[in-house]
Amino acid sequence: MTTDTSSIVLLVLLSAIPALLVGAAMYLLTQRYLERDYRKKLLEVRLKNSEIILPIRLQAYERIILFLERITPSNLLIRVSPAGLTATEYQAHLLQEIRAEYTHNLSQQLYMSEVAWQQVKRAKEDVVSMINQNYQHLPEKARGTDLAKKVLETVLHNEVDPTSQALQLLKRELHEIF
Template sequence: MTLDTSTLLLILALSLIPALLVGGGMYLLTQRYMERDYRKRLLEIRLKNSDVILPIRLQAYERVILFLERITPSNLLIRVSPSGMTAPEFQAQLSQEIRAEYTHNLSQQLYMSEAAWQQVKKAKEDVVTMINQNYQTLPENSRGTDLAKRVLENVLHNDIDPTAQALQFLKRELHEIF
């Protein structure tokens, strides 16, 4: 009994179909297993990262909140004494103090949202602006104590705290994280 070519091809095709189905099924199962394993490992890495990153983020928020508290005009004026300084010297000293504090905490923005960092920058700029505006309203030969007094009066009478909004924003954001 001789088989013609078409019959031989038919037998070959019928033999290959189950092999292809089994091979395709194995490929799909292997692919799904590899994908699930990849997602599982990615999740493990993220959990390990969060164990490390979360405390660092919390520390960053703590440091920035401390920065904002330190540059709040009433706290800043207590820490940086105007005694013996002229108003221009005191204004320069206050600006230098704010700049130094800000530079010291600049890297904390890595661990904060962009919106939070923008609030921090705005608060810093508002404090500097408040000091500069009060300085410009003083008579020419004013003392540092005159500038301190003018800034405190401005804060108390106008109920202005240039850091309050940023502090509230950071605290809200912290409550969302934890």
């Protein structure tokens, strides 16, 4: 190789280095811009979703709180009258009412924390268990009013409603959201 050729190659290399540096800098700046733009758009989408989801979540918590209030033994026994029913019929009617309420609100778990939903399920199971246990302690020919009295006595004796813990947890979660 001649001196002229090597100086031309050296000159080309020296000219290419600044162009490569400028190209690399442009690439990095473009990447940062695109990344920042992506994060901004993602934040906008999340904010828009929040505007839509937040009212739905609030409604879900309201519905589940209403469900818990409706299956609270004192409220349930007032709402579902034992008049004219045997204890067996009344027990079946109460359990059917609880199942119907639960099934109606089952989809609300999508908008709740797993801990809250498990507490709701436990509250429902505790109410069902309380009704079943009190039913088992009744004589064979007992009336529905006897079952209602026995359930209320259990609530008064325990001094805690089986739905109260779930209600408190839901209210705490709502206060965290707002």
